[in-house]
Amino acid sequence: MAILHFFCDESGKYKKDPVVSISGVGASRERGDAFNAEWQMLLRAYGLSELSMRHAMRINTNVGTKLNSGQTNDQRQGVLFPFADCIHKHLEIGLMQGWSVVGYTKLPVEVKNILGGANDPYQLAFVRGLMEIARYAYKDHINVICDDNLPTAWDTYVHYREALKASEINERFVGISFAKSFHYSPLQAADMVAFLARKAAREKFYETPNDCKLLTDYLFVDQKLPNLMQWNTGFFGEQEMVNLASAILNAKTKSVSEVQQPIKSASGDSALGDQSQTGSGEGSEKAEES
Secondary structure, eight states, X not given: OOEEEEEEEEESOTTTXXXXXXXXXXXXXXXXXXXXXXXHHHHHHTTOSSOOHHHHTOTTSOBTTTBOTTOOHHHHHHHTHHHHHHHHHHOOEEEEEEEEHHHHHTSOHXXXXXXXXXXXXXXXXXXXXXXXXXXXXXXXXEEEEEEOOHHHHHHHHXXXXXXXXXXXXXXXXXXXXXXXXXXXXXXXXHHHHHHHHHHHHHHHHHOOOOTTHHHHHHHHTSOOSSOOOEEEEEEEOHHHHHHHHHHHHHHTOOSHHHHHHHHHHHHTOOOTTOTTBOTTSSBOOTXXXX
C-alpha cells in the first residue's frame, strides 16, 4: 500500500490578519527521506536549528550564519533559494491557499453552519485541502501531519473526522497527527509555502505590495528542473466568498462531501496536476520566466 505523507501549516490569525493561509507539501516516504537529508544539510550550513520564515525574513536581524543583518530584502530572499530548490527536487505535491477573513465573516450564518459553524476560514480551508490531496493521490493512501498548534488542533481533528464521512475519500486516509516543526523538516517547508501564499493572497486581494515576491515567484512560478512539484492553488477573496455562498445555498448543500464542488467552482482552480499554476492563482506558461 503506497502512502503519501502530507504536511500542512497555517500562516496568519483570523483575529488580527486580513488573510490566512493553510498550505502544505507532500511526498512518499522515500522522497521525504531524501528531502529531509538535504534540508537538514542546509540547516547545518546556515547555522539554523530549523527554518521559520517569520524569523528568516526579519532583514534587520542576524538569523544563523547566512541570513545577516544589512542584507537587502531581495538578497535575503535569494539566500533562501536553496531551500526552495530542495522542495522542487524532492517533494511531489504542494497546496497553496489564501483566504480572505473579511470575506468569510460576511458569509451568511446559514452557509457557515453548513460549512461546520467555525468563526474563521481555517477549517473550511483544511477540509478543502484534504479533498484536493485525495484527488491527487488517486488510489494511494494519505497520512496527514499538521503543525501542532493548540488553538486549532482539536477543531482540526474534528473537521478531519467530518471530512472522512465523504464516502469517496473515507478509505483513502490512514491517519492524522500533530507534530512540532523543529522535528519535521517537511513542516518547515509547509511553513514556507503558507507564509508566501499569504503574501501572494494579500497582493491579489488588496494590492498590498508583496515584499517576498522574488522568493514567491521562484518557488511557485520559475521552477527549475529537476522538478517534481505539482502546485494546486486556491485564493478566496471577498467576491469568491460571495460566489461560494451562492453556490452552496443554490445547491442546498448538507454535507462536507457535497461542499467540494461549490468550493472548486467559486475559486476557479485548475486541475491539481497543472504545473502552470502561478503564485497569483492564474495560469501562466512555465516557459515564461520573469
